Amino acid sequence: MSWGRFETLYANAAKRVATRVGGTPVSVSRSTYMRWIASESTPEGLAQQVLEELFGIGFELLMGPAPDREIELPSVLNVTSRAAAMLVDSRWATSMLHPTTPVAGVDGSWYLDGMDLLDPTSVAVQMYEATDHSDDDVVAIGPADYPHVRQFVRPTRRALLLASVKERRNGGDEGSLYVLDSAHARRLLAPERPVELLPIPSAYRLDDLTFAVVHGLVAADNALGADDRLLDAEEQGLEQHLQKERSVYAREAVPGLSQGGAAWLGSRFCSRHALRWLTKSAAPSALWSRAQIGEEVLPLLLFRQQHQFIDEFRKLAAGADEQPGMVLCVPEDVVAASPLYERIMFFLALAWLEMRGLVTWVCNEPEYARFDEFVLVPGEQAVVGTWMRAKDHIWSADVAVRKAQVREYDLAVLHARTHSVTQGGSSHARLRAAVEYLGLEQIWGTLPQRCAELGAYGTVDMLQSRSRLIALDEVDHALRYVGGLGSA
Structure with missing residues (x-):
């Protein structure tokens, strides 16, 4: 946080603390602020209460060490994959797809709107680039993405994997997307089942047929599960x-x-x-x-x-x-x-x-x-x-x-x-x-x-x-x- 932003927020929090406990609002200098963030000194007295007011958490927790978690970042999507994601929304008006960017701990989402009978809903989604294995009638996500895939599919929630393949089967250059339920990916990548590739059947290519099934099932299933x-x-x-x-x-x-x-x-x-x-x-x-x-x-x-x-x-x-x-x-x-x-x-x-x-x-x-x-x-x-x-x-x-x-x-x-x-x-x-x-x-x-x-x-x-x-x-x-x- 910049010093200018911090100074304004700190002053407002100090006024609220002074009103609550009585007295004059305490101020902080830029040099003191720089020492705090450099861990060269520790706030004391009313400054601790002001920081608690500002951040909304206890002072001991605020000054404690950050949680130690290992976060895997997803791979950066190429231009073809990003274009394929954008085409989903232009093709189906009831879709708003937001595949995640490489940000720690942030998943993408796929919002699906209802037309009459179904409620709007959303599902967690992550896009990965895949290779075409036409001889086996599958596309496959490679081992380089497995650490993030395992992290993405671990939560017990509904989530979908979208595999992006640069389409070449018919001589075209348009990207294609393939859909896989996270529960199935979780089984395939279980520790006791080592695999060289995470396969997705070519039949799961996202087109009007599969979108009809995905849209209908996700919306109906989410509604009935919630009710x-x-x-x-x-x-x-x-x-x-x-x-x-x-x-x-x-x-x-x-x-x-x-x-x-x-x-x-x-x-x-x-x-x-x-x-x-x-x-x-x-x-x-x-x-x-x-x-x-x-x-x-x-x-x-x-x-x-x-x-x-x-x-x-x-x-x-x-x-x-x-x-x-x-x-x-x-x-x-x-x-x-x-x-x-x-x-x-x-x-x-x-x-x-x-x-x-x-x-x-x-x-x-x-x-x-x-x-x-x-x-x-x-x-x-x-x-x-x-x-x-x-x-x-x-x-x-x-x-x-x-x-x-x-x-x-x-x-x-x-x-x-x-x-x-x-x-x-x-x-x-x-x-x-x-x-x-x-x-x-x-x-x-x-x-x-x-x-x-x-x-x-x-x-x-x-x-x-x-x-x-x-x-x-x-x-x-x-x-x-x-x-x-x-x-x-």
């Missing part, structure tokens, strides 16, 4: 609400809940409510979802309880006269406004539903977007349960049995079946129609291959869920299913 105690307590009380055909739960009833946590709780209640109140006399044939963008289909792909609900629905629908399916209303203006990575995530959800044996119908008339979510037993019953974009409610549920009510739901599903923009006699045909409607034709030449690559390795090492409420297995299944479409 775990609240969600556990709220789930214990669901039974009293499930006793009623009609139930509305206000958002203000759980003020500390995140948007992601509210989505989990609302979807959990609505799925249980549907299974509780569905008639036993006939089989359901259709689900109606309000999901319109990739962020809103994440619960289908990530939430364990949604996987269980789809399984239960399929069992109940096994006796239906028509092949069961799900309706999603996605107007053209929503598609046009959705970033590419969001449309890819939406397509993965459609593929997952088709893989699970459910037909997907996509209608595009905006007036159908007003419908609540429901499970339909044709001509007999619609169990309504809305949690997505429910405004001031975590959920709103009801059971419709009057003929006029049920007829409205029957007609909506009939319209979706007959006017779907993803018409086709097979899953492959419907998904190819979805590719066209979602504007994915420009990347369809490479998307199945990228999905196959990522699905083959699995997302578990690229990202690891911390929340007990999330499972990545179904994402991997959907990736492999889409990967098979390229050769179909």
Whole structure:
């Protein structure tokens, strides 16, 4: 600290001490200050109190030796790596990446913004330069960075490694980034497992597909992890609400809940409510979802309880006269406004539903977007349960049995079946129609291959869920299913 800065701060602290203890503020000369910092003399009397006031810590601690810690500095990134980091934010508007500079004890951060369903979040991140090992289908961080990598991955927190490689495979000179979860790096670099290189599969290259998965998983997982105690307590009380055909739960009833946590709780209640109140006399044939963008289909792909609900629905629908399916209303203006990575995530959800044996119908008339979510037993019953974009409610549920009510739901599903923009006699045909409607034709030449690559390795090492409420297995299944479409 410069003498001029210190003199001003010291004088202000001295006035506060004098006011508190009485007396005249003590001053300090420049020569005394220089002797203090050179350890040639020690402050005494009121000077000790002034320094305590100035720095906010006890005098003995202030004058004691600095903690002895070994800090490893990260390597300085080259121009290509820094440019690759800057391109991340220009490519994805919901990203703010700040890879760390070589400062002792300072990590970088990756801020990820939500669009509707997800809360903004951030994750610790560190970038390292890596070499391309095409023959082994990996890129690798070398031993020179291991001391800092070990230091970075040691804390038990969510963190990501970004490996920067100067891309040469296609003759270009654009840098590429590859993602690895710190937990996996920690296992690979464990003392009992000496390695010559820290490998990252080439399938973990950061592009629209992997960004969709990273963005969705990190935001959802962080939200549910932060809300775990609240969600556990709220789930214990669901039974009293499930006793009623009609139930509305206000958002203000759980003020500390995140948007992601509210989505989990609302979807959990609505799925249980549907299974509780569905008639036993006939089989359901259709689900109606309000999901319109990739962020809103994440619960289908990530939430364990949604996987269980789809399984239960399929069992109940096994006796239906028509092949069961799900309706999603996605107007053209929503598609046009959705970033590419969001449309890819939406397509993965459609593929997952088709893989699970459910037909997907996509209608595009905006007036159908007003419908609540429901499970339909044709001509007999619609169990309504809305949690997505429910405004001031975590959920709103009801059971419709009057003929006029049920007829409205029957007609909506009939319209979706007959006017779907993803018409086709097979899953492959419907998904190819979805590719066209979602504007994915420009990347369809490479998307199945990228999905196959990522699905083959699995997302578990690229990202690891911390929340007990999330499972990545179904994402991997959907990736492999889409990967098979390229050769179909």
